[in-house]
Amino acid sequence: MRIVSIGWNLEGPGLERAELFSADSLASYDVVLLDPRELPRLWQGHAQLEGDGLWRIYPGRDLGLARALERLFSLRRGELSDLLQKGGGLLVVRVRAEAEPLEIAGNPPRRITPYSLLPHFSLVADPHHLALPQGLRFLPRRGRDISRVDAAHPLSPYLEAFRGLGYEAVLASSLGAPLSAFGRVLAENRVGDAVAWDLP
Numbered sequence: 001m002r003i004v005s006i007g008w009n010l011e012g013p014g015l016e017r018a019e020l021f022s023a024d025s026l027a028s029y030d031v032v033l034l035d036p037r038e039l040p041r042l043w044q045g046h047a048q049l050e051g052d053g054l055w056r057i058y059p060g061r062d063l064g065l066a067r068a069l070e071r072l073f074s075l076r077r078g079e080l081s082d083l084l085q086k087g088g089g090l091l092v093v094r095v096r097a098e099a100e101p102l103e104i105a106g107n108p109p110r111r112i113t114p115y116s117l118l119p120h121f122s123l124v125a126d127p128h129h130l131a132l133p134q135g136l137r138f139l140p141r142r143g144r145d146i147s148r149v150d151a152a153h154p155l156s157p158y159l160e161a162f163r164g165l166g167y168e169a170v171l172a173s174s175l176g177a178p179l180s181a182f183g184r185v186l187a188e189n190r191v192g193d194a195v196a197w198d199l200p
Helices: 036-044 065-085 157-159
Strands: 003-006 015-018 029-034 056-059 089-092 102-103 110-112 121-125 128-132 136-143 145-149 167-173 185-187 192-196
Touching: 065 089, 065 102, 065 110, 145 157, 157 185
Parallel strands: 003 015, 003 029, 029 089, 056 102
Antiparallel strands: 102 110, 121 128, 136 167, 145 185, 167 192, 185 192
């Protein structure tokens, strides 16, 4: 089994650590562990903070950075989609509060966030519909009050082992549809916010 960790400081037998821009095809792994916190390093130092509060780069004046970022995210998103849909692989994403987006100036302007890397899926559970990843909100909410862990799930020992470390963000649907309609909520805080979620 091939496992790769990107941006996630983990060690273990058979676990490779790689950078997003230099890793083998993500579809060639069985498991991809992704922590999006470090992805903004790809554009930090190159983007300008504008008066409207957005970080922005200008194609034609950015030495090709906008094109390189869009190409990298598109390629890796396609590989992750193939991993999940064709390869039967597993993608584990660490939930972080969503970082400020990078705007690529143009007509229309395009935005990149660390979660732009995730494959696009559309889930339907009548009467609800959820488009991923744009239908998810990663809300900054820090705490150690994980009150429920789904004991029957294979990841429950992992979640229990790190329960004391707490969480930095929670998941919510942007349209108010319950996450439990589309997947299994593996852990919640004491007010019912999802801190771990499994999609079939």
